[in-house]
Amino acid sequence: MLDTFAALDPIQQALVAGCLTWSVTLLGAATVFLARGFSQRLLDGMLGFAGGVMIAASFWSLLLPALEMTAGLGYFSWAPPAAGFAAGWAFLMVLDRVIPHLHIGFPTNRAEGTPSHLERATLLVLAITIHNIPEGLAIGVAFGGAAAGIPEATLAGAIALTMGIAIQNFPEGVAVAHPLFREGISRKLSFFYGQLSAAVEPVAAIAGAAVVFFARSLLPFALAFAAGAMIFVVIEEVMPEALQHDLESYALFGFLVGFLAMMALDVGLG
Numbered sequence: 533m534l535d536t537f538a539a540l541d542p543i544q545q546a547l548v549a550g551c552l553t554w555s556v557t558l559l560g561a562a563t564v565f566l567a568r569g570f571s572q573r574l575l576d577g578m579l580g581f582a583g584g585v586m587i588a589a590s591f592w593s594l595l596l597p598a599l600e601m602t603a604g605l606g607y608f609s610w611a612p613p614a615a616g617f618a619a620g621w622a623f624l625m626v627l628d629r630v631i632p633h634l635h636i637g638f639p640t641n642r643a644e645g646t647p648s649h650l651e652r653a654t655l656l657v658l659a660i661t662i663h664n665i666p667e668g669l670a671i672g673v674a675f676g677g678a679a680a681g682i683p684e685a686t687l688a689g690a691i692a693l694t695m696g697i698a699i700q701n702f703p704e705g706v707a708v709a710h711p712l713f714r715e716g717i718s719r720k721l722s723f724f725y726g727q728l729s730a731a732v733e734p735v736a737a738i739a740g741a742a743v744v745f746f747a748r749s750l751l752p753f754a755l756a757f758a759a760g761a762m763i764f765v766v767i768e769e770v771m772p773e774a775l776q777h778d779l780e781s782y783a784l785f786g787f788l789v790g791f792l793a794m795m796a797l798d799v800g801l802g
Contacts, residue, residue, distance in 0.1 A: 538687060542679035546672040546741035549694040550734030553667065554727070556698045560705020561726025564713050570706060573782045578703030579774035580783035583766045584790025585700035586667075592798040593693040594670060594759035597677075598752040616753035620760025624666060628768060633659035636711045636773055653717055653725055660708050660729035663769055666761030667697050668733035672740025673754045679745055692801035696794040701730060707773075 537545065563570070570578075598613040605611070632648035634640060634655035643655050650658075674690035709726030713719055740758065744751045774783035 542675045542741045542745045543738055545675040545679070545690070546737040547734055549671045549675065549690070550668050550737030552694065553671065553698045553701050553733050554730045557664075557701040557705040557730035557733075558727040560702040560707075561709040561723045563706050564709040564719050564722045564726065570710055572777050573779055575707050575710060576774045576777055576779045577782040577786035579707050579770055580786030580788075581790035581793075582700040582704050582707070582786075583770040583774065584787040584792075585696050585794040586762045586766050586770065586790075587787075588791045588794035589670065589693055589696050589798070590759040590762045592795055593674065593689060593696070594755045594762075597689070598755040598759070601752045601755075612752045613756040616756030617760035619753070620666065620757035620762075621764045622760075623757070624662070624761045624764040624768075627662050627665070628764075631658055631662060633662060635659050635769060636708065638776075652715070653712060653721065656708070656712060657725045657729050659769065660704070661732050663704075663765045664730050664733050665736050666758055666765060667701075668736025669740040669754075670758035670762060671697060671733070672737035672742070673744050673751070673758050674740075675737075676741035676744035677748075677751045677755065679741075688801050689798070692798045695801070696797050699793070699797075700790060705730070 537548065540548070595613060595617070598616065599610065602609045602612050628644065630646055632643060632645040632650055632655060634643040634652065636656055636659070640652050640655070645658075648655075671690070671694050674693050675687075678687040678690045705726050708729055709722045712722040712725055717725070740754065744754045771783070771787070774786070
């Protein structure tokens with residue numbers, strides 16, 4: 533099966549990987565149909581886990597390879613990754629300011645972005661959709677770089693990154709669907725909105741793979757761009773949501789486990 537996957541072109545690989553991470557979010561959201569829900573402690577721990585995976589993936593799978601690729605540039609070897617990181621951060625900051633959205637657990641009057649009259653459920657889904665854009669980009673960039681034959685970007689590393697994002701997408705799906713159900717939305721709609729938040733990942737993955745495959749020189753910049761976008765999401769969205777219920781120890785322990793799991797996965801496979 534791995535040989536068959538390796539034979540695909542990078543666009544197809546990114547599509548398959550993006551659909552995989554989306555499907556894991558779907559599985560997490562499907563747990564809303566269980567008779568009993570998850571405690572807030574577990575939900576906060578899951579969000580912390582997702583944050584830990586994203587931070588570790590940003591460094592081990594994205595920033596570090598970007599720095600290795602530019603090591604031969606001498607004193608300014610840090611410049612392309614630094615520029616990419618700042619651009620990714622700025623890109624997500626602009627989306628955060630423009631797209632109307634609402635973080636889980638906050639009242640509707642705390643909605644961010646452009647003022648709108650969208651329903652609360654739609655605002656909540658838009659918040660998680662913004663979160664998933666850099667994850668899809670990271671997957672696509674990793675596969676595009678591997679297909680371009682750049683030594684620092686390997687197929688194993690791209691697969692490790694995909695597995696890490698897929699693992700954290702399960703608790704992410706849980707952490708979206710269950711709070712929606714608690715707010716009075718039906719189980720079916722909570723599931724639908726929960727999985728819909730990750731539907732953007734295959735699209736973003738295809739875009740990321742196409743950019744770096746057809747413009748190899750952009751790879752260090754693109755890897756760092758995805759890292760900057762992901763870290764912005766963790767700081768601005770994931771951890772504030774995980775820490776809002778005065779259950780810091782569960783969220784922080786989840787972060788530690790997620791970071792170590794992604795580090796081990798990347799080092800072991802990449």
